[in-house]
Amino acid sequence: MNGTELLEREQGIIKVIKYKKDNFMIGILQKQNGEDITFKGNIFGIEKNEEIIFKGKWTEHIKYGKQFEVTKWERPIPKTKEKIISYLSSPFIKGCGEKQAIRIVNELGENAIEIIMKEKEEALLGIKGIGKKKAITIAHSVVQTYELQNIVSELSEYGIDPEFVIKVYKKKGAETLELLKRNPYELTKMKLISFPKVDEAEKKLVLIGQQAAMNIAIDNNKIVQRNTQLKERLDLMLIENKKKLLNI
Numbered sequence: 733m734n735g736t737e738l739l740e741r742e743q744g745i746i747k748v749i750k751y752k753k754d755n756f757m758i759g760i761l762q763k764q765n766g767e768d769i770t771f772k773g774n775i776f777g778i779e780k781n782e783e784i785i786f787k788g789k790w791t792e793h794i795k796y797g798k799q800f801e802v803t804k805w806e807r808p809i810p811k812t813k814e815k816i817i818s819y820l821s822s823p824f825i826k827g828c829g830e831k832q833a834i835r836i837v838n839e840l841g842e843n844a845i846e847i848i849m850k851e852k853e854e855a856l857l858g859i860k861g862i863g864k865k866k867a868i869t870i871a872h873s874v875v876q877t878y879e880l881q882n883i884v885s886e887l888s889e890y891g892i893d894p895e896f897v898i899k900v901y902k903k904k905g906a907e908t909l910e911l912l913k914r915n916p917y918e919l920t921k922m923k924l925i926s927f928p929k930v931d932e933a934e935k936k937l938v939l940i941g942q943q944a945a946m947n948i949a950i951d952n953n954k955i956v957q958r959n960t961q962l963k964e965r966l967d968l969m970l971i972e973n974k975k976k977l978l979n980i
Contacts, residue, residue, distance in 0.1 A: 739787040742769060742800055743808070746782050755898045761786065761800070773802030774895040776902070777880060779824070783808060803894065806881045809845050813837050816844050820870070824877055827869035835859050836870075848874045876905075883909050 747768060748760040755774045761784065762768050771786055778784060787804040810816045819825065820833035828836070839859050840847050847855045852875065853867035862870070880901050884894045886909065901908045 739803055740789055740800075741785065741787050742771070743785045744769075744783070746778060746780050746784055749780055755895055758799075769800055770796065770798070771800040771802055773805075774898060775802060775805055776898045777877075778805065782824075804881075804884060807877060809878070811842055813842060816842065819845070820874075825870060825873040827866045827873070832859075832861055832866075832870075835861065845874060849878060879906060887912065 742761060742763065744761045744763040746759055747762040749757060750760065750770075751758040755776050756772070757775045757778070758770070758772045760768050761771050771788075773786075773788065785806045785808055786800060786802045787806075788800055788802045791799050791801045793799050810819045816837050817830065817833045820828045820836060821830040836848075836856065836859060837844055840855060848871055853864065853871040856862050856867035856870060857864065859867075880898070883901060884897050887894075887897050897908065897912075900912065904911055
């Protein structure tokens with residue numbers, strides 16, 4: 733499945749994990765209306781009782797019937813005070829108990845998670861009971877929770893297989909996106925991919941580089957235009973000032 737295909741969306745709570753090996757998982761998702769659906773796919777870092785949004789397509793298995801084949805997944809960012817406290821004090825976030833979670837929400841408000849993701853540990857320093865070491869631990873857990881799904885989401889737009897991205901992420905973490913953009917052939921050194929496959933991946937990754945270069949060119953052109961307009965305005969001001977001086 734590539735990034736141009738229309739994906740269906742299912743949201744709910746992971747009720748049961750039936751099978752899990754490496755990155756592949758089969759389980760039951762309980763939707764918000766109470767309906768249970770079977771899902772399968774290459775999913776990393778997802779646990780039972782998590783609220784998840786799956787994107788993919790419905791398939792029919794000869795033996796097991798209707799299943800939702802997951803292409804992308806994402807954790808919805810909690811927005812209410814109760815959900816943020818529940819998330820921060822969950823086993824997914826290291827170093828944060830319920831009392832500290834309450835203090836964080838009281839300090840940062842309902843955008844607490846976005847603020848932590850943006851400002852990292854700096855957002856938590858100064859909150860009662862949270863020193864620098866604990867702030868780093870909590871912030872790292874929050875960022876890591878959403879980091880992979882963002883990388884998978886960005887690269888899947890170019891048709892790069894999520895399973896491949898997960899393998900790289902498990903080795904390289906936050907460096908994954910930059911590594912794949914810079915030199916995908918480095919992956920052969922990690923024995924994550926063969927030369928024929930890296931050739932195929934590179935063709936897809938070239939699109940990312942081209943888009944980035946295009947964005948830079950557009951930004952540079954805007955800067956040049958702004959500078960030209962500024963210079964023209966300054967020239968006009970100088971001419972007007974000279975005229976005034978001559979009149980005097």
